[in-house]
Amino acid sequence: MSERSESRAGLLELDDLSVTYRIASGEVPAVRGVSLTLDSGAALGVAGESGSGKSTLAMALLRLLPRDARVGGRILLDGEDVLTMKWGRMRAVRWAEASIVFQGAQHGLNPVRKIGDQVAEPLLVHGQARPEAARKRVAELLDQVGLPTWRARSYPHELSGGQRQRVMIAMALACSPRLIIADEPTTALDVMVQAQVLTLIKDLVAENGISLIMISHDLSVLADVCDRLAVMYAGRIVEQGPSGEVFHDAKHPYSKALAAAFPTVGDPAARLAPKGLGGDPPDPMQLPTGCSFHPRCPVALDECATLDVELWPAGERRTAACVHVRAKEEAS
Numbered sequence: 001m002s003e004r005s006e007s008r009a010g011l012l013e014l015d016d017l018s019v020t021y022r023i024a025s026g027e028v029p030a031v032r033g034v035s036l037t038l039d040s041g042a043a044l045g046v047a048g049e050s051g052s053g054k055s056t057l058a059m060a061l062l063r064l065l066p067r068d069a070r071v072g073g074r075i076l077l078d079g080e081d082v083l084t085m086k087w088g089r090m091r092a093v094r095w096a097e098a099s100i101v102f103q104g105a106q107h108g109l110n111p112v113r114k115i116g117d118q119v120a121e122p123l124l125v126h127g128q129a130r131p132e133a134a135r136k137r138v139a140e141l142l143d144q145v146g147l148p149t150w151r152a153r154s155y156p157h158e159l160s161g162g163q164r165q166r167v168m169i170a171m172a173l174a175c176s177p178r179l180i181i182a183d184e185p186t187t188a189l190d191v192m193v194q195a196q197v198l199t200l201i202k203d204l205v206a207e208n209g210i211s212l213i214m215i216s217h218d219l220s221v222l223a224d225v226c227d228r229l230a231v232m233y234a235g236r237i238v239e240q241g242p243s244g245e246v247f248h249d250a251k252h253p254y255s256k257a258l259a260a261a262f263p264t265v266g267d268p269a270a271r272l273a274p275k276g277l278g279g280d281p282p283d284p285m286q287l288p289t290g291c292s293f294h295p296r297c298p299v300a301l302d303e304c305a306t307l308d309v310e311l312w313p314a315g316e317r318r319t320a321a322c323v324h325v326r327a328k329e330e331a332s
């Protein structure tokens, strides 16, 4: 365990979190009974294929989901339940205590406003600085993310994709939050720039003692940046544990396939179909019976078609939801 993850405990706790979208043809169970803890100062990676519920989980944390989403369970941020917070408090929490960096910064920035004004906005809105002090802080922030301070006068279209993502990171850092949620922050970038932005995120959260939840389909990226990993499949966590152990010695057959798909950081070819895994992730409206992964699982037993095993202890601070893991642990 890293030094950072040994610091103060329990900044964020999810307890049986579920999110269901109501659409015309029925209900989409996008997140199903997710429980996890993020220690203060630690970095947690959430991995899974497209449609596994990662972004829904991220959006739920700051109540950014659309109105058709029904959310159950508890999200405790420093002991305070996000789901029952009054809206005024929720607005105060966003940016100041927890901020989010999305994939594809071009959508997150206003094309007709200068970079400096956009980075200053969270500071001004949250009353953390007056205009003159905000300008100074913007210069500091741009410097921190490796951009020259004159970039404050640029417009988003004058920057590269990587530079725009650095601006989004500067905005996320502006109010010195305790938690940053980064949802596929480097997916839209080419491999070289991706590596630079990942290093930047890793260094900034470590230097500033910020907790991080990073979401990606790429297990190698997460293993590089995060202390712990949670692997999601069809809205559930199927494995959790220290990054190195999950990446190099996965217990769940799905995590194994995901790790094998991304032997090195940022292999875009593996994005949608992990190698060695046939078929597609299930439609959440028509989940298979038993273990949701069993139709694609190379080691499925007959009982997997009816039995949905809970997360089972699989070593120190490790869990996996698989009948084989359970059998092994029961035998030992």
Ligand SMILES: Nc1ncnc2c1ncn2[C@@H]1O[C@H](COP(=O)(O)OP(=O)(O)OP(=O)(O)O)[C@@H](O)[C@H]1O
Pocket (backbone or CB within 6 Å): 021, 022, 023, 028, 029, 030, 048, 049, 050, 051, 052, 053, 054, 055, 056, 057, 066, 068, 217, 284
């Ligand atoms: N607004 C919505 N209304 C209905 N269904 C939705 C909505 N948003 C997401 N979904 C569905 O919820 C499930 C989880 O989607 P989500 O975007 O959270 O997955 P993801 O793992 O982040 O995928 P990706 O990596 O492609 O973003 C998917 O089946 C998706 O189609």
